[in-house]
Amino acid sequence: MIFDLQRYSTHDGPGIRTLVFLKGCSLACRWCQNPESRSPKPxxxxxxxxxxxxxxxxxxxxxxxxxxxxxxxxxxxxxxxxxxxxxxxxxxxxxxxxxxGQERTLDELMSDILRDRAFFERSGGGVTLSGGEPFMQPELAATLLARCKAEGLHTAVESCLHVPWQQIAPSLPHLDLVLADLKHVDEQRFFDWTRGKADRVLANLKRLAEQGIPLQIRVPLIPGFNADKDSIKAIIEAAAGLTGVEEIHFLPYHTLGMGKYALLGLPYEAPERPLDDLDLLNFAHAYAQRQGLPPVTRG
CATH class of the missing domain: 3.30.70.20 (Alpha-Beta Plaits)
Incomplete structure (x- = not known):
């Protein structure tokens, strides 16, 4: 079950990439930019x-x-x-x-993906599974990644890592990169804003690092949740304690997904203004560099 397939992406792993968005997520982040991705059903x-x-x-x-x-x-x-x-x-x-939400077969997905092989080869790109949460469909994720690796493609997954480890493990032999969300390290704050468990995310991050999987850490900066210096310091320090972290990406909050909530008949419970705090971003960059993590800001 997917809800989108996006070609020619340049911000979700190296090179030019095709993104496959799998439907279903185990979190309920207030600020989610793709609320249509949460349910595993159409x-x-x-x-x-x-x-x-x-x-x-x-x-x-x-x-x-x-x-x-x-x-x-x-x-x-x-x-x-x-x-x-x-x-x-x-x-x-x-x-x-x-x-x-649309059901697609593996052969159909591979046919769409391989249309862009020339762009992958010229740019060092490949395929990224996104969502929702790709590991909510663990059999599909592992099989699709294996098919992509068999075709010689670079593979990546964007994940909130809020799933049991056994749903992640089958994909690891076929993964070149994990783009992992690290939203907060405070258990109560994480639960209040996502209805999830921060400890589960941190435990999965640690196991990924121990497996030697290259990691890029992604931090959405949300006013009222983690867009403050103390939260940012704690997140950066947690990321710096992991091996294999190539970069840490800061994603300032925006409201481009707000209109989707009305389309789904849902209330919007996140801030109604985007984050506009250059000083905070400068602080995040400087602190990450001091901790040995190359910082990147994604608009």
Whole structure:
């Protein structure tokens, strides 16, 4: 189950890369830029701005879940069946209704990936699995990475590492790089903002380092959560204690994903303004350098 396949990426591993976004995540980060990636199942997105007045196609297709009231479309997503979503996938003429999440076979994915082999070879690029959380689909992740390695491609995974170790281990023989999130080291703060366990992430990071897997640490800087000097110092010190960390990337918070929450019928509970604190970024860079970690800021 994937929700996107992005070609010609240059910020998710070396060279030009193809990103495969697997659906499903074990965290519920307040600031998530891809909330449509959280559920492992297909989901309906609705943009009322595109809804055509008088059109009743979706209501006829799914009368138990979709009705028009007071000239507005009302959707009860809890009543949508898998069959309903399949019916809606190609139904809406204005694409006010879209379905996120599509089942693809390994052969189909490999066919799309190998279209870009020439770009990989010229740039030193390859394939990156992202999400959601790729290791939520451990069999697919391991098999797809193995197929890519058999084709001589560089492989990487972007991961929050908030999964049991046994879901990560099968992929390790086929991995050249892990781009690992390290959001916070404080257990309570991590839970309050992600509904996860920081200790699980840190334990998996330690085991990856012990396995000799090259690591790039990614730190999303979120106001109210970890965009302060004490939190940043603690995160950098934890990363500096790991072997194999090639770089630490700081990702200033932005609000580009805010509109997706409305499309899913969800509230937005993160800050409504992006992080704009050059002094804090300068501090993060300087402290990382003092700890022996090459810093990178990604916009």
């Amino acid at each position: 989901e309906l997105l609705f943009d009322p701005r595109l809804c055509l007045p008088g059109c009743e196609l979706c209501q006829h297709a799914c009368p138990d879940a979709i009705q028009r009231q007071d000239d507005a479309l009302r959707i009860d997503r809890t009543r949508l069946t898998r069959g309903d979503l399949q019916s809606l996938r190609e139904l809406c003429p204005s694409e006010a209704l879209t379905v996120c």
